[in-house]
Amino acid sequence: MTMNERTATPSPSHTLTPSDIARVALKRLAELGLPPTPENYTKFYNAIAAIKSPTDKSSEELKSAYQVLFRVSDVLDGMNEASGLLLEDLSRGGAVMDKSLDTLRSSNDPEQLQAVLGELIESTGSVRQTVSSSHRDLQELKQAMDKIQTDLALNRKTLEQDPLTGALNRQGLEHLLAREVKRVRRAAYALTVAILDLDEFKRVNDRHGHLVGDKVLMHFSSIAKAVLRESDILVRYGGEEFLVLLPETDLNGARFVIDRLRQVNAKTPYFYQNQHIEIRFSTGVAELKADENGHAMLLRADQAMYRAKGAGRDQMVFAD
Ligand SMILES: Nc1nc2c(ncn2[C@@H]2O[C@H](COP(=O)(O)OP(=O)(O)OP(=O)(O)O)[C@@H](O)[C@H]2O)c(=O)[nH]1
Numbered sequence: 001m002t003m004n005e006r007t008a009t010p011s012p013s014h015t016l017t018p019s020d021i022a023r024v025a026l027k028r029l030a031e032l033g034l035p036p037t038p039e040n041y042t043k044f045y046n047a048i049a050a051i052k053s054p055t056d057k058s059s060e061e062l063k064s065a066y067q068v069l070f071r072v073s074d075v076l077d078g079m080n081e082a083s084g085l086l087l088e089d090l091s092r093g094g095a096v097m098d099k100s101l102d103t104l105r106s107s108n109d110p111e112q113l114q115a116v117l118g119e120l121i122e123s124t125g126s127v128r129q130t131v132s133s134s135h136r137d138l139q140e141l142k143q144a145m146d147k148i149q150t151d152l153a154l155n156r157k158t159l160e161q162d163p164l165t166g167a168l169n170r171q172g173l174e175h176l177l178a179r180e181v182k183r184v185r186r187a188a189y190a191l192t193v194a195i196l197d198l199d200e201f202k203r204v205n206d207r208h209g210h211l212v213g214d215k216v217l218m219h220f221s222s223i224a225k226a227v228l229r230e231s232d233i234l235v236r237y238g239g240e241e242f243l244v245l246l247p248e249t250d251l252n253g254a255r256f257v258i259d260r261l262r263q264v265n266a267k268t269p270y271f272y273q274n275q276h277i278e279i280r281f282s283t284g285v286a287e288l289k290a291d292e293n294g295h296a297m298l299l300r301a302d303q304a305m306y307r308a309k310g311a312g313r314d315q316m317v318f319a320d
Pocket residue numbers: 164197198199200201202203205209210211212213214217238239240309313
């Protein structure tokens with residue numbers, strides 16, 4: 001659902017009542033000098049409600065809220081800049097007028113004229129004061145928006161994480177894949193992806209139960225995190241399927257990383273009720289080609305992983 005399609009009916013929030021949110025939304029509109037049309041009001045209402053209760057909002061809703069706030073922040077940036085310039089202009093104008101008045105005083109011009117000019121300067125000073133205080137208000141508002149953006153960034157991080165393993169989820173991958181592909185295009189280094197599917201994982205669940213299966217997934221994920229470099233990106237791609245994005249790594253580098261993971265994984269099985277639960281995995285690896293996008297690379301890695309399964313599992317296959 002897009003923001004425009006939503007109704008203006010307030011949704012419940014954990015921390016603010018609907019009337020609180022409405023008040024904040026109207027205040028923000030007034031502060032920004034935006035007309036309180038139903039569309040503007042609904043946008044702000046939903047943005048604020050989404051931020052105040054992120055846990056019961058879909059990622060789509062949070063994304064929309066995020067976008068609205070970025071637009072608002074842009075507007076504020078522009079207003080800050082404009083009012084800063086206005087202040088500078090007024091300060092300069094005030095200085096010029098002060099100087100003129102001094103000249104008039106010293107040249108014995110009629111008193112009446114001096115009074116008029118004095119009044120003029122006084123009113124300029126009060127305009128200057130008004131602008132200065134709205135400048136301060138704008139800056140405070142900007143700080144509040146920055147804080148909201150920081151909170152949203154934290155929320156986004158939570159939204160992009162798999163709760164079981166702490167690895168990124170698919171949404172997080174989307175975000176980072178786009179970033180990494182862009183970096184490759186700029187810096188012309190290699191980017192490789194490896195898709196790892198645990199072999200016959202159903203047996204682990206069937207034999208020991210789903211909860212133990214969960215622990216085995218967490219264990220595997222922590223081994224992978226330990227083996228990978230800080231800059232490598234671990235994603236829980238599916239139930240028992242992981243994806244590793246390896247920036248600045250070619251196929252040879254990927255082979256090295258996956259072999260090392262295989263060795264460490266073989267040496268450190270999950271220990272449960274006096275027995276080791278050993279798992280193995282099949283891997284498909286692909287390196288980004290000059291003429292393909294990130295998703296095409298993932299597709300090739302996935303196909304290679306299925307070939308590894310078909311060829312007997314517990315092995316690595318390179319995509320064409
Ligand atoms: N415990 C647990 N199991 C999961 C989770 N997600 C997926 N699985 C299980 O992973 C198993 C995957 O089974 P299959 O798709 O048949 O694959 P497999 O048994 O690993 O066999 P191959 O992939 O062909 O080697 C199923 O039993 C799922 O229930 C999870 O979050 N926790």
